[in-house]
Structures are given as C-alpha cells and as structure tokens.
Amino acid sequence: MLLIKKYTIYSLVIIAIAAIFTYVSIPIYKNIVTIKNDIWTTIPSAGDPKRSVYTRAFISTQGLFALSKPESVYFEANNDIEEISLNGSLCYILSGNEIQSASIIPRWWSLTIYNNDGYLVESTEKQYSYNSENIIYNSNGEFEVYLGHRPNKNISNWLKTPTEDLFSVVLRVYQPGEEFFSNLSRVDLPIVKKVDC
Amino acid sequence: MVKNYFKKSLILIVFGFILHLFFVNYFHVGMLWIFDRASGANESVNTVLLHTDTANSDSRGLKRPSSDIMYSICTYDVQYKPLVITSSIPDSYWSISFYSDNTDNYVTLNDHDIENDYLKVYLVGVNSEPKKVNNGTVVVSPSDTGYALVRMFIGNGENLQNLKNIQKSLSCVEYNDN
Incomplete structure (x- = not known):
C-alpha cells in the first residue's frame, strides 16, 4: 500500500514537471522561431509539414489550420511602438502604406483585432477587421485605423477594442510573393501608436 | 542522503x-x-462538415477566425476509398488547403491554380489510389484522415451572395471507381 502511494506521488510529480516544461517551453520556443519586424512577429510558413513539433504545438494554440509559404503569412502585434502591451482601456492609431515588397502587391491583406482569448471583439457595428479592398485610404495613399471604444471623427477606419483588456492585431497577407517572404523582418508594415482617447 | x-x-x-x-x-x-x-467533425466524415458565414464575435469554432474569409470544411477518411471534391470557383481569391491528421498543411490549391473555374480533386490515401480518374487533380494525403479547408475572400462584401452560392457548390463524396 505504501509502495502504491509512493509511486502515485512520483507519477504526479513527473506529470507536474512535464506540464511545467510544456507551459514554459512553448512560449520560449515561440520567441526563438518568430521573426520580428518592428511591432510585428511572425512564424514563417506556419503550417509547413517540415515545422518542428514545438511550432506545431504553438500553432495549435493559435488556430490549428495555418497556411504555409507561398500562400500566406500571418503577423501578430501585441505591443505598440513603445513596446507597451495593447490595452483596451487606451486608444491607438494604426497607420501604414500599401503592404507590399518591391513592386509585388500581395493578392490581398487584412487587419483584424482579437481579444485576449483569441476571438473577435464584440462590436455592434460588426466591423472586426479591414482588408485591402474595404479600407479607406487618405489622399496621400496611406491609411489609418483608429483603435478605441468609440469612433474618431477624423479617421474613417475604426475598429472597436475590448473594454479594459489586452488585445492583439493580426495582419494576414495572402500570396505576397517570394521577395516578401525573403524580407519578413524588413518589409514595410503598419505601426501602432498610442493616442489620447 | x-x-x-x-x-x-x-x-x-x-x-x-x-x-x-x-x-x-x-x-x-x-x-x-x-x-x-x-x-461535430467526429460524426460526419467524407462530407462537407460546415460552411461558415462571415465570422463574428460569437464565432467559437476556431481561435482567431478571419472575418474577411468564408470557410468550408470537409473532414476526410481515405483509408479505403478516395474522396472526390468538386466546387465552383469565384473570380476573387479562393483556396482549398489540405491538412493531415497532425494539422500539417501539405497542399494548397488556389483559384489561380485551377483551370476553367471548376475544381475537381481526387483526394487519395497512401493505399487507396483509384484505378482511373477523369479530368481532375490527384492529391495524395500523407495520413488516412484529415481536413480540407476552403477559404473565400469576401473583399468589400459586394459579391457576398454570389460567394454564398459558390460556397454551397462544394461537394466532398467518396469515389467509387469500380
């Protein structure tokens, strides 16, 4: 009886150690394999069959069915340009130019806001994202998206942020071309700046 | 000690x-x-599992859904018989991505890869290759089971009804070549 109790405790300790290793290692591994581009991070060819088991495990936590090169690349921003976490109690302006590398324009792209759980943020306007076809550009060819609770009269594009919770912005770029994939850390991507609400 | x-x-x-x-x-x-x-994927294999409308804040099927994409999913088991997947293709971005049972994306075909705006794919397992195929693309799944995921770009939403009709044209059925 004492022996069973002893080995049960050992088993539980082993499971606890394994759980701790897993809990700690997946985010660490994410930091190792991700490419950083200013505020954005990306895992190149996230759905690739040649990816490591850690990448597969991490992607499983993010949405299971990721695409691979050359079809699409996903970027995620959790911080503003001051490296401070995006927070629903604050307001931001996301601004950028046409997303492309050299002369190759991607097939399409989109910018989507997700709450801390990875789901779309509740919005009575049902505007959860903007894409390359429905975003409104300024007269100088750039675009701005206001990220806040209420619309901003000076900015045409508005995405509602969650109330007092962290959030993230995901940029999907479809068929961006080989050069884009070769310059994931250098391509010109939008920036997110904190502004007064 | x-x-x-x-x-x-x-x-x-x-x-x-x-x-x-x-x-x-x-x-x-x-x-x-x-x-x-x-x-409900565990109960409906070799058929269209679901068509999603545009994702919203209530969508909980998958994490990080895109509200710019309409999704359709076929779950498959090609251990004994291949699957035939057919669909109309829109003028805008459309793709079908195949995922093995460990979620690896082993093949993606998009609207630029498909001729005549009509998809016909024979999805076969390692041991279920058909004796003959007619006018289609053969895709070999590295695992017996997996998922075929269709993505359609909504764009500015002007063509939504047409995209919904195209979405309904997707068919995933077992292939009998006897």
Whole structure:
C-alpha cells in the first residue's frame, strides 16, 4: 500500500514537471522561431509539414489550420511602438502604406483585432477587421485605423477594442510573393501608436 | 542522503522531460479533439462538415477566425476509398488547403491554380489510389484522415451572395471507381 502511494506521488510529480516544461517551453520556443519586424512577429510558413513539433504545438494554440509559404503569412502585434502591451482601456492609431515588397502587391491583406482569448471583439457595428479592398485610404495613399471604444471623427477606419483588456492585431497577407517572404523582418508594415482617447 | 535525494530528483526530471516531449508532440491532438467535438467533425466524415458565414464575435469554432474569409470544411477518411471534391470557383481569391491528421498543411490549391473555374480533386490515401480518374487533380494525403479547408475572400462584401452560392457548390463524396 505504501509502495502504491509512493509511486502515485512520483507519477504526479513527473506529470507536474512535464506540464511545467510544456507551459514554459512553448512560449520560449515561440520567441526563438518568430521573426520580428518592428511591432510585428511572425512564424514563417506556419503550417509547413517540415515545422518542428514545438511550432506545431504553438500553432495549435493559435488556430490549428495555418497556411504555409507561398500562400500566406500571418503577423501578430501585441505591443505598440513603445513596446507597451495593447490595452483596451487606451486608444491607438494604426497607420501604414500599401503592404507590399518591391513592386509585388500581395493578392490581398487584412487587419483584424482579437481579444485576449483569441476571438473577435464584440462590436455592434460588426466591423472586426479591414482588408485591402474595404479600407479607406487618405489622399496621400496611406491609411489609418483608429483603435478605441468609440469612433474618431477624423479617421474613417475604426475598429472597436475590448473594454479594459489586452488585445492583439493580426495582419494576414495572402500570396505576397517570394521577395516578401525573403524580407519578413524588413518589409514595410503598419505601426501602432498610442493616442489620447 | 543528499546524494540519494539528488539522484531521485534527477530521475523525476528526466522522466518529466520525456513526458513533456510526448505532450508537445501530441498537443495538437487535444486541440483537434476540442475542435471535432465543437464542430461535430467526429460524426460526419467524407462530407462537407460546415460552411461558415462571415465570422463574428460569437464565432467559437476556431481561435482567431478571419472575418474577411468564408470557410468550408470537409473532414476526410481515405483509408479505403478516395474522396472526390468538386466546387465552383469565384473570380476573387479562393483556396482549398489540405491538412493531415497532425494539422500539417501539405497542399494548397488556389483559384489561380485551377483551370476553367471548376475544381475537381481526387483526394487519395497512401493505399487507396483509384484505378482511373477523369479530368481532375490527384492529391495524395500523407495520413488516412484529415481536413480540407476552403477559404473565400469576401473583399468589400459586394459579391457576398454570389460567394454564398459558390460556397454551397462544394461537394466532398467518396469515389467509387469500380
């Protein structure tokens, strides 16, 4: 009886150690394999069959069915340009130019806001994202998206942020071309700046 | 005494690390199990599992859904028989991505890859290659089971009704070549 109790405790300790290793290692591994581009991070060819088991495990936590090169690349921003976490109690302006590398324009792209759980943020306007076809550009060819609770009269594009919770912005770029994939850390991507609400 | 305690701790850590590798290797299985239970994928194989409308804040099928894409999913089991997947193709971005049972994206075909705006794919398993195929693309699945995921770009939403009609044209049926 004492022996069973002893080995049960050992088993539980082993499971606890394994759980701790897993809990700690997946985010660490994410930091190792991700490419950083200013505020954005990306895992190149996230759905690739040649990816490591850690990448597969991490992607499983993010949405299971990721695409691979050359079809699409996903970027995620959790911080503003001051490296401070995006927070629903604050307001931001996301601004950028046409997303492309050299002369190759991607097939399409989109910018989507997700709450801390990875789901779309509740919005009575049902505007959860903007894409390359429905975003409104300024007269100088750039675009701005206001990220806040209420619309901003000076900015045409508005995405509602969650109330007092962290959030993230995901940029999907479809068929961006080989050069884009070769310059994931250098391509010109939008920036997110904190502004007064 | 201290040496013995150290030795025991080291053995527990080594076993814990081995179990951790097992956890990581099969992490996707747990996530797929949750997805299958939520979507009913475990009960409907070799058919169109679901068509999604545009995703909204109530969408809970998958994490990080895109509200710019309409999705359709076929779950498949091609251990004994191939699957024939057919669909109309819109003028805008459309793709079908094949995922093995460990969620690896082993093939993607998009609207630029498909001739005549009509998709016909014979999805075959390693041991279920058909004797003959007519006018279609053969895709070999590295695993007996998996998922075929269709993505359609909504764009500015002007063509939504047409995209919905095209979405309904998707068919996934077992192929009998006898």
